[in-house]
Amino acid sequence: MTRNEFKKRCESGFLILDGATGTELIKRGMPGGVCPELWVSEHPEVICDIHNSYIRSGSNIVYAPTFGGNRCKLAEFGLHSELAGIVSTLARISKKNAGSRAMVFGDIAPTGRFVEPFGDLPFEEAVAIFRETAQALADGGVDGFAIETMMDLQEARAALIGVREAAPDLPVIVTMTFDSSRRTLTGNSPQSALVALQALGADAFGCNCSTGPEEMAQIIAEMRPYARVPLVAKPNAGLPRLVDGKTVFSMDDRTFAGCAQALISAGAVLLGGCCGTTPEHIAALARQVKLCSPPAEIPICSSVISSASGIWQFGSKFTVIGERINPTGKKAFQAQLREGKLDMVMDFAIQQNSAGAQVLDVNMGLAGIDEAGMMRRAVAMLAKSSPLPLCIDSTDPEAVEAALRLYPGRALFNSISAEKNRLEKILPIAARYGAMLVALPLTDAGIPGSAAERMLVVDRIISAASDYGYTAGDICVDALIMAVASEPQAAKTALEVISACEMRGLHTVCGLSNVSFGLPDRALINRTFLGMAMGRGLTAAIANPLFPELMAMVLAGDALCERDANMSAYLAAVSVSAGAVPAAAEKISPAEALKLSVLRGETERIPERIDAVLSSGMTPQDILNELLIPAINEVGKRYEQKTFFLPQLISGAEAMSRAAACLEPLLASGNDSEQQKVKFILATVKGDIHDIGKNIVAVVLRNYGFEVIDLGKDVPPELILEAAEKHSACLIGLSALMTTTMGAMRETVELARSRGMEHLHFIVGGAVVDQQFADSIGAYYAADPMAAVNIARQFQQN
Amino acid sequence: MDYPELNVPFPGKEIFLRLGGHLTKTQVDPAAACRFQRYALEAFRLCRPRGRWQIFPVTAVTDEAIILADGSSIPGGDFSRKNRDISFLWCGAVTVGKAVTETRDSLEMVSARAVYDAVAGECADGAMDMLQALAAGELLRRNLRLDKRRFSPGYGDMPLEVQKFFFSSLQLEKLDMVLNDKFFMIPEKSVTALAGVR
Numbered sequence A: 001m002t003r004n005e006f007k008k009r010c011e012s013g014f015l016i017l018d019g020a021t022g023t024e025l026i027k028r029g030m031p032g033g034v035c036p037e038l039w040v041s042e043h044p045e046v047i048c049d050i051h052n053s054y055i056r057s058g059s060n061i062v063y064a065p066t067f068g069g070n071r072c073k074l075a076e077f078g079l080h081s082e083l084a085g086i087v088s089t090l091a092r093i094s095k096k097n098a099g100s101r102a103m104v105f106g107d108i109a110p111t112g113r114f115v116e117p118f119g120d121l122p123f124e125e126a127v128a129i130f131r132e133t134a135q136a137l138a139d140g141g142v143d144g145f146a147i148e149t150m151m152d153l154q155e156a157r158a159a160l161i162g163v164r165e166a167a168p169d170l171p172v173i174v175t176m177t178f179d180s181s182r183r184t185l186t187g188n189s190p191q192s193a194l195v196a197l198q199a200l201g202a203d204a205f206g207c208n209c210s211t212g213p214e215e216m217a218q219i220i221a222e223m224r225p226y227a228r229v230p231l232v233a234k235p236n237a238g239l240p241r242l243v244d245g246k247t248v249f250s251m252d253d254r255t256f257a258g259c260a261q262a263l264i265s266a267g268a269v270l271l272g273g274c275c276g277t278t279p280e281h282i283a284a285l286a287r288q289v290k291l292c293s294p295p296a297e298i299p300i301c302s303s304v305i306s307s308a309s310g311i312w313q314f315g316s317k318f319t320v321i322g323e324r325i326n327p328t329g330k331k332a333f334q335a336q337l338r339e340g341k342l343d344m345v346m347d348f349a350i351q352q353n354s355a356g357a358q359v360l361d362v363n364m365g366l367a368g369i370d371e372a373g374m375m376r377r378a379v380a381m382l383a384k385s386s387p388l389p390l391c392i393d394s395t396d397p398e399a400v401e402a403a404l405r406l407y408p409g410r411a412l413f414n415s416i417s418a419e420k421n422r423l424e425k426i427l428p429i430a431a432r433y434g435a436m437l438v439a440l441p442l443t444d445a446g447i448p449g450s451a452a453e454r455m456l457v458v459d460r461i462i463s464a465a466s467d468y469g470y471t472a473g474d475i476c477v478d479a480l481i482m483a484v485a486s487e488p489q490a491a492k493t494a495l496e497v498i499s500a501c502e503m504r505g506l507h508t509v510c511g512l513s514n515v516s517f518g519l520p521d522r523a524l525i526n527r528t529f530l531g532m533a534m535g536r537g538l539t540a541a542i543a544n545p546l547f548p549e550l551m552a553m554v555l556a557g558d559a560l561c562e563r564d565a566n567m568s569a570y571l572a573a574v575s576v577s578a579g580a581v582p583a584a585a586e587k588i589s590p591a592e593a594l595k596l597s598v599l600r601g602e603t604e605r606i607p608e609r610i611d612a613v614l615s616s617g618m619t620p621q622d623i624l625n626e627l628l629i630p631a632i633n634e635v636g637k638r639y640e641q642k643t644f645f646l647p648q649l650i651s652g653a654e655a656m657s658r659a660a661a662c663l664e665p666l667l668a669s670g671n672d673s674e675q676q677k678v679k680f681i682l683a684t685v686k687g688d689i690h691d692i693g694k695n696i697v698a699v700v701l702r703n704y705g706f707e708v709i710d711l712g713k714d715v716p717p718e719l720i721l722e723a724a725e726k727h728s729a730c731l732i733g734l735s736a737l738m739t740t741t742m743g744a745m746r747e748t749v750e751l752a753r754s755r756g757m758e759h760l761h762f763i764v765g766g767a768v769v770d771q772q773f774a775d776s777i778g779a780y781y782a783a784d785p786m787a788a789v790n791i792a793r794q795f796q797q798n
Numbered sequence B: 001m002d003y004p005e006l007n008v009p010f011p012g013k014e015i016f017l018r019l020g021g022h023l024t025k026t027q028v029d030p031a032a033a034c035r036f037q038r039y040a041l042e043a044f045r046l047c048r049p050r051g052r053w054q055i056f057p058v059t060a061v062t063d064e065a066i067i068l069a070d071g072s073s074i075p076g077g078d079f080s081r082k083n084r085d086i087s088f089l090w091c092g093a094v095t096v097g098k099a100v101t102e103t104r105d106s107l108e109m110v111s112a113r114a115v116y117d118a119v120a121g122e123c124a125d126g127a128m129d130m131l132q133a134l135a136a137g138e139l140l141r142r143n144l145r146l147d148k149r150r151f152s153p154g155y156g157d158m159p160l161e162v163q164k165f166f167f168s169s170l171q172l173e174k175l176d177m178v179l180n181d182k183f184f185m186i187p188e189k190s191v192t193a194l195a196g197v198r
Helices: A003-012 A022-027 A036-042 A045-058 A073-074 A080-098 A123-139 A153-166 A190-200 A214-228 A253-256 A260-266 A280-290 A331-338 A341-357 A370-385 A397-406 A419-433 A453-468 A490-503 A512-516 A522-536 A548-562 A565-577 A582-587 A589-598 A603-615 A620-640 A646-667 A693-701 A717-727 A741-754 A771-777 A785-797 B012-020 B031-046 B076-082 B101-105 B110-140 B160-169
Strands: A060-065 A101-110 A144-150 A171-176 A204-206 A231-234 A238-243 A247-248 A267-272 A304-306 A311-313 A317-327 A359-362 A390-393 A412-417 A436-440 A475-478 A507-511 A540-545 A678-684 A706-710 A731-737 A761-765 B049-059 B063-067 B073-075 B088-095 B188-198
Touching: A022 A153, A036 A045, A036 A080, A036 A171, A045 A060, A045 A080, A045 A280, A060 A144, A073 A080, A080 A101, A080 A123, A101 A123, A123 A153, A123 B101, A144 B012, A144 B110, A153 A171, A153 A190, A171 A190, A171 A231, A171 A582, A171 A731, A190 A204, A190 A214, A190 A304, A190 A311, A190 A678, A204 A214, A204 A267, A204 B160, A214 A231, A214 A260, A231 A260, A260 A267, A260 A280, A267 A717, A280 B188, A317 A341, A317 A507, A331 A341, A341 A359, A341 A370, A341 A565, A341 B031, A370 A397, A390 A741, A397 A419, A412 A453, A412 A475, A412 B160, A419 A453, A419 A548, A436 A453, A453 A475, A453 A490, A490 A507, A490 A522, A507 A512, A507 A522, A507 B049, A512 A540, A512 B063, A522 A548, A582 A785, A589 A603, A589 A620, A589 A646, A603 A620, A603 A646, A620 A646, A620 A785, A646 A693, A646 A785, A646 B031, A646 B110, A678 A693, A678 A717, A693 A731, A693 A785, A693 B110, A706 B110, A717 A731, A717 A741, A731 A741, A731 A785, A741 A761, A741 B012, A761 A771, A761 A785, B012 B110, B031 B101, B031 B110, B063 B076, B073 B160, B088 B110, B088 B160, B101 B110, B110 B188, B160 B188
Parallel strands: A060 A101, A101 A144, A144 A171, A171 A204, A204 A231, A231 A267, A317 A359, A317 A540, A359 A390, A390 A412, A412 A436, A436 A475, A475 A507, A507 A540, A678 A706, A678 A731, A731 A761
Antiparallel strands: A238 A247, A304 A311, B049 B063, B049 B088, B063 B073, B088 B188
């Protein structure tokens, strides 16, 4: 069966897959501990019986028993060198038995290892492992492949590439397992996996195992708006439970089949069963499917790119493609790349993500470096640590292939022009990995002058791309904005291209900063052009998201262009950033700016802010009493209200510390506050070496005016009491992380009582400590640092 | 089973919650958010989650302990009383390595240290979740079911001394882990756990 025949078969009606194989093998006598593939090859009548049962039940496709037929799994039994023989034999047995009654798909399942860039199995080695299995299956005559039970998108990609390289014309079904949080074990969402794998050439995609049919219907429904290939549902027979020491599944055949309509309405076209299902389940399912109504038609979105964990849909909002990961004009970055370092790539990614970019452009074009090698490393690093989809920006075919082959998502590729080299060499590469394309209206003769001529070039590119299966929705046209300083009509022409594309429903993008090249106040020109272009329908811009005014304009533009339902994103952003807009910050007084720095934990800005307040005439004592103490109190209040979380509390305390250190020399004379400080002994108890929580409490306490004597960790009770005596302290804070070390808290308190040290007050805290335990030993309980401060303050006041 | 590299997804939400964040109430200004995110990602890059697991046949379960086929006894009534009918004992161990905690301890800013600590802790917990899920899948294929509920030495009534069993039976030196004289694991962000197998 060819891929095209499979597609047509799916379009003509539902296909029934098989059910569980492993449990059926055990039922028929397969002992525990054996290699299932070898055992079945020695007992061919067993798999023939199972397949016959499923075919009689209505299965149109049965899976060859090759779930563990890869080099890694067979190596566990010392059989890896016999892979080709075992796997192709199993395929032949299955195919000969099924004859024309059903199709046989070769079963390909995980290696049990994690694949680069997330794991230790090199990506190309993983591809080779799956290619080897696929070749053996193809040699055995399978009709197609079922890559199943995948728990990681990158391993599924490696498998799909391996199969495609071994058998380019056979159809491939890919199914993954998603848990109750609707993520794979490695955090891939169903949509991100679908988008990446259908772009890479999966002929059908869906889920198997993990959940019962009702939950699986919800996952299928979530994928459907993005599914350009048939969706597959192979659920378990409900939830597993233990009966008489054996695992049984909750759904009988009729209950299981009763979910068929839900799966079909959600969008499933290929239906079968996984753990706990039997030929009876499949027979009931096949009967039920015939009675089901097809799902309602819905529009399918093709303009979608993805990272390993999420997707981005062009047109849903204006798309800002962060331009910073590009060495052009960045000397420090260039120097790093020449040294083979990628630290700044990570910095740029974090900054742009935080600033609101939706996609990251990655360009490693720099003379004197191995562009392909650096691109591959950059993509690997970004794939692991950034949730944003990538835009691979290169003219080097080798770099493009290195990036797209490894990238665990569907990337945007920047760009395909109508130049011969790009159409002949780079377009096939981009197509092989299913990247969405930026179409650059440029030919070997140069850039066409008019918008009409550029649109003709766009048509040529779309036509060439369509030969590889691309549709208009997979393409984003670059409006090709040039510098208005040298070409006064450049903005007008680009705007005309945007309008022409808008009328034809094509997405558009531009390299925004080009327009202002050579002009003063470039940011103003860039913003103004962006507003004009958004008004014409521009979909995306490659721009610097670190300009807040630019990002504010994008938000407002989305609100004005009906891309922001109820203007909720605009209103939320405006209300959150009201006090943080740079222009507004400049207008506030030095005193307010200092308070704001404590609230925001801007430790590094404290000295300049203190100097500014002192210059305004405020005395050091007033700065402390009227600005800093109210500010740190506000930090504590917000923490207690949960509008701040712990790092903000600590950062505020650190900023306060810096401020106090700045003021200390000025406060020294005539200030008796030092003498009034209440002493607080702090220790992690005997036997416990975890001290981060205790250290945090110390920082916060110091900023509320307590003198903290930190005894460190693993401190015996005797030492704690000696320190209390030596420093004349009456407040003692004890920290413990483990239940087994909580006993040392009790020991310390009891020792104090036995010594008659009734004036000591103990405050206990730590991950496993609770109010009940504190009560039981006669101590106060502090659930967090502010609670410790509040308890200590009561004693301070007394 | 040995997993020299566990692909733990970045546990952003868990880190936020561990640090006292509230999903709807907490507001972080953009500059601070960027700073904390940077700490978190730097810490995450230093984490090298890896782990191993094994199952051991159980011969008896008392109110106080699990008795294994080789005669070893795993004390802990909370665990044994909830696992009277198990056939095997699953033991797993993960670590995120020492680089993240070493860097944490060298940092000047306590806020950064707190974030590093939370990332390392959540990464270790995430690695154990992943190890357990991988083991569950592997055991299911052997027609065995691994309990989701797990117990660790040092929690409940299971003494820390049980760590000795983990180190000898799982050969945790292969994960570059060591046990000190107080039965604390080094690297610090390491997790050991037991669960029942039926």
